[in-house]
Amino acid sequence: MPIRVLPSALIDQIAAGEVIERAASVVKELAENALDAGATRIDIDIEDGGLQLIRVRDDGRGIARAELPLAIERHATSKIATLEDLAAVMSLGFRGEALPSIGSIARLRIVTRAVGEEQGTELQVEGGRARMPRPAAHPPGTTVEVRNLFYNVPARRKFVRTAATEFSHIARLTERLALAAPAVAFRLRHNERLILELPGASDERALTARIARIVGPDFLPRAIAIEEHGGLSLRGWLGLPTASRASTDLQYWFVNGRSVRDRLLGNAVRLGYRDVLYHGRHPAYILELRIDPQLVDVNAHPAKLELRFRDSRAVHDYVFHAVERALAGTRPSESVPAAATLTLAAAGQSTGATQPLWANAPVVNDVDRQLLWLRGAADAAVLAEAAPQEERPLGTALGQLHGLYIVAQNSAGLVIVDMHAAHERVLYEQFKLQYEGAAPAMQRLLEPLAIHCAAAEIELLLEHEADFSRLGFELARLAPDKLALRAVPALLAGADVAAVIAEVARDLGREHGAHHLDGAAHRVLGTLACRSAIHARRRLSLPEMDALLRQMERTDRASQCNHGRPTWTRLSLPELDQLFLRGR
Ligand code: ADP
Ligand code: MG
DSSP states (O other): OOOOOOOHHHHHHHHHHHHOSSHHHHHHHHHHHHHHTTOSEEEEEEEGGGTSEEEEEEOSOOOOGGGHHHHTSTTOOSSOOSHHHHHTOOSSOOSSOHHHHHHHHSEEEEEEEOTTOSSEEEEEEETTEEOOOEEEOOOSEEEEEEESTTTTOHHHHTTOOOHHHHHHHHHHHHHHHHHHOTTSEEEEEETTEEEEEEOOOOSHHHHHHHHHHHHOTTTGGGEEEEEEOSSSEEEEEEEOGGGOBSSSTTEEEEETTEEEOOHHHHHHHHHHTTTTSOTTOBOOEEEEEEOOGGGEEOTTSTTSOSOEETTHHHHHHHHHHHHHHHHHTOOOOSSSOGGGOOOOOOOOOOOOSSOOTTTTOOOHHHHHHHHHHHTOHHHHHHHHHTGGGTTOTTOEEEEEETTTEEEEEETTEEEEEEHHHHHHHHHHHHHHHHHHSSSOOEEEEEEEEEEEOOHHHHHHHHHTHHHHHHHTOEEEEEETTEEEEEEEEGGGTTSOHHHHHHHHHHHHHHHTTOOOTTHHHHHHHHHHHHHHSOOTTOOOOHHHHHHHHHHHHHSTTTTBOTTSOBSEEEEEHHHHHHHTTOOO
């Protein structure tokens, strides 16, 4: 075959293959156009999962009659004009591909009326060919109708799933758009049934309601608000570790108002949770990053889901540290039980440059208050009484239960602590500080301790020798199956260190080759903390128990053990009264 230029309808179809993967992609393109046009409400009507009909109607700027034929031309856009515009793009669209692509694979009808024009205009496209525009009635704004999707692309139709599946993609997508643009009202109908009705959220109460409607009512009460400003700004909510999930279904990332599924950002959050999440669990979060558009390339992916940051390392570390810091605030405090502790992460100064998405986002105090309110006035009164003792949220130890739990009393009621899990967390955080600090406090042993292990285990321990010495251990090989321990971290003075090291060696052997997010050093620290923590059935004196409670109160993340389970809980007096049907 000779080389030839393809007919333009075929070029559009080829482009459509990239942008329009399924019905939900059409909805995304049309709704994003509506948002770019400044719509305050967007109505989406779907029939048969979008295969019969997709209709998106908005009250935005509309398209001027004279420009309408251009709107369906390839590479025709009103959103950028120059390379500089492209480099600083803030609109959702800019490639000028969506309408011509859709027109090449479906029957397309646009009815629009630009602000200031007397009458609307209609344009129909079929098989990539446009009819003559003609006058039509329409209020200011635009309606785009897409019928018989893929009718002329049998190859694509084969990949289309059932109408129900296609519609569920459309519903998820609409939810993401609605979170990205909270001020805009959305309505979604399927086969004339109302599926989603979201009024524009102009205040924090409405925003809270929208979030609850989309991600469920349990998320916000079990989340920490995060808000950081600087060169970059990050805001949103981080689900508490105890609200983690079996899948990644409750993870929302928005960058400059665009919903994205970017690997770098996802990994940064995951890393921020590494110390508080049980293996195989996934954090829940809604996060928005604001960044100078010059520093991010959104033109890296046809559907613009993946981004390219100019300084990806800096963005990654910024997000990672912000998330880690926010989660570090999950220490025991009396005002709310461990499972619902809320802390406001460092709130800084507003950059003021661009409007953040959630300008009216409830700050944590509001959520906090709401939570108290939900839990009843009686409880709030008890909490108020408890204020003077706030420095001891976990109270005073009363005794030990079955060698597993510490039972304590604070002014609000009863506190129960999982002894091993709590101590493990306290030690882990201390080990991390030692590890990251300059010179560890170590204790030299007068007589080196001999440790017997399998030769392979000794190899593993010595592989991590640098980590051990940063912690304050001094290890040396005496024989293929024998180690000498000449110094130990001051933290572990008095513990049966030889037994701990032998156990760590065994654990390392078992886990060798396993994939760990946090790398070898943290694994050693974690194993060490677990193996050195007080074990079940160890008898503790009351002062020892109190000491642990005080340490917990001072320790970051002490409300969850290293695997994300809670370390303590409490029963307030009103809750106890309820158990005993006792009216007060
Ligand atoms: P892009 O969004 O990348 O510019 P599209 O093919 O999606 O490309 O749209 C082409 C042009 O048509 C847009 O640049 C815009 O000017 C106009 N347009 C499309 N949809 C709308 C709408 N709902 N309201 C106003 N203008 C629209
Ligand atoms: Mg577009």
